[in-house]
Amino acid sequence: MDVVAAAGASRKVGHMSERRSVEQLFGVDRLLDDDERAIAATVADFGAKRLRPHIAQWFEDGALPVRELAVELGELGLFGMHLDGYGCAGTSATAYGMACLEAEAVDSGLRSFVSVQGSLSMFALHRWGSEEQKQQWLPAMAKGQALGCFGLTEPDYGSNPAGMRTHARRDGGDWILNGAKMWITNAPVADVAIVWAQTGEHGVGRGVRGFVVPTDTPGFSAPEITHKMSLRASVTGEIVLDDVRLPASAQLPRAEGLRGPLSCLNEARFGIVFGAVGAARDCLETAIDYAGTREVFDKPLSGYQLTQAKIADMAVELGNAYLLAIQLGRIKDAGGIAPEQISLGKLNNVREAIAIARQCRTILGANGITLEYPVIRHANNLESVLTYEGTSEMHQLMIAKALTGQDAFR
Known part of the structure; x- marks a missing residue:
């Protein structure tokens, strides 16, 4: 674009300032250590190069090249990454959470793949299995050679x-x-x-x-x-x-007893606390980019107050979800997280993520229902995330039981 055209574009969009991300606005990077940032960046890079070019087609086809991806994800060290020994990386819970966030920023199905392998199947063996069972299965599962x-x-x-x-x-x-x-x-x-x-x-x-x-x-x-x-x-x-x-x-x-399977569910729910943030972030970034280039009445959609109000409100909720996830990660890393605290994160973050996805869809208008953009795919996926690993109602009861001392499940 030449100087004259650039000047005209500047006048057209009105007062412009440098854009900031939600992470920058909330200072998220300052809350993560070098390893956690590096792991998140690695998964994001893998997602951008290997997954994003194909994910819309995989979604439309209802198929995933599971075996092929399993080996690649195993090489990245994502399977059972928060477990110790048996070929597992032994990372912090927060680092695992950030990996889930970046995986679900691509698609909830991919984060589910990682969660079911590592936080359900492998964790069950690691926590409750015999040494023989662990030796037989965990090293191959960590490499993605066994599912x-x-x-x-x-x-x-x-x-x-x-x-x-x-x-x-x-x-x-x-x-x-x-x-x-x-x-x-x-x-x-x-x-x-x-x-x-x-x-x-x-x-x-x-x-x-x-x-x-x-x-x-x-x-x-x-x-x-x-x-x-x-x-x-x-x-x-x-x-x-x-x-x-x-x-x-x-x-x-x-x-x-039920302590066994419920402990595994808590591991998977923890990953969802972070994963939902990734899906919501991808929707909001898509909506902001779209609104900045879509012109309505000779002006970018992002320049209208109603659109900016939507973006601001979604950014606040996304940032709050980020902070809650990291706080719960720190509590888990300290060894003292309670099931009701994980319920708090799962209830809030998934509920806010699906609300953000739906609101972003309105910004994209009719384009929001196509697989050319990720928003409707995230919204559809989050409908499942909302109810699996415990419905919103069950998590509400867990939280309220902790606050009131009364068991209202029956």
Whole structure:
């Protein structure tokens, strides 16, 4: 653009000042250490070069090159990165959170892939498994050479896992599992499933045990769930267990009762606290860029007060979500985070992220419903994030129970 044209453009847009990001506005970088910034930058760079050019097509096709990506993500060290030993990176919880943020800035399905592998399947083995189970599975899973899934939710039991119908019974020295699980990420492509079942040993809920189930075990099947309108760049399936016979060594020896699976869910929820921020940030950055170039009545859309009010309000909520996520990361790194604190982050950050996605869609107008822009894809994905790993209502009850001392779940 020549000088005359540049001057004309300057007059057209009115008073311009240097743009700042939400991170700059809230001073987010100052709250992160060098390793955390480096990990976030590495994942963002991988996302920009390897994932973003394809993600809209993967979403439209309802397919993801899982095996190929698993090895690449394993090489980056993302799987189980916050765990120690067995080929895991042993990073801080906050660093893991920032990796989730950058992964979900590309797509929630990609962050789910990382979460299910590391925070559900690998964490279950790492926290509750035997040394033999850990040695058998964790190094290969950390490299992305073996994939895991986590079977807790059932067709009729989501928020109330204590009511699960999947059961395990003794037959000599073996266990025999029967039942079904639903909405299980990675199930159709997994090499190993962590399956939770009632044993009846101590009554409903208290007798829940975890089992390490190789997916080539006779009687195990995992049909894929299709026709999804959300998380399309993610592989979702059922788990069907038809007289699946397992040796006694398949049981997770240290997990008894719902404490086992719920501890894993808290790990996954922690990643969502950060991940939702990434999805919201991508929507807001897209909307700001679009509003700056879209002219309405001979003036950029971003120059109108109503648009600026929307952008300012969304920036405040996004920045607050950032700060909450980092604060919870610091608490977790200090070793004292409580389940209700994770609920606080998951409830707030996902709720605000989906509100930001919807508002950004209005700024993009009709263009906001196409896959040319990421906003409608994020909005659709966040509809799932809003309800999985605990619905908003369940997290509200967790928070209120901590504040009132009253249990209102029943």
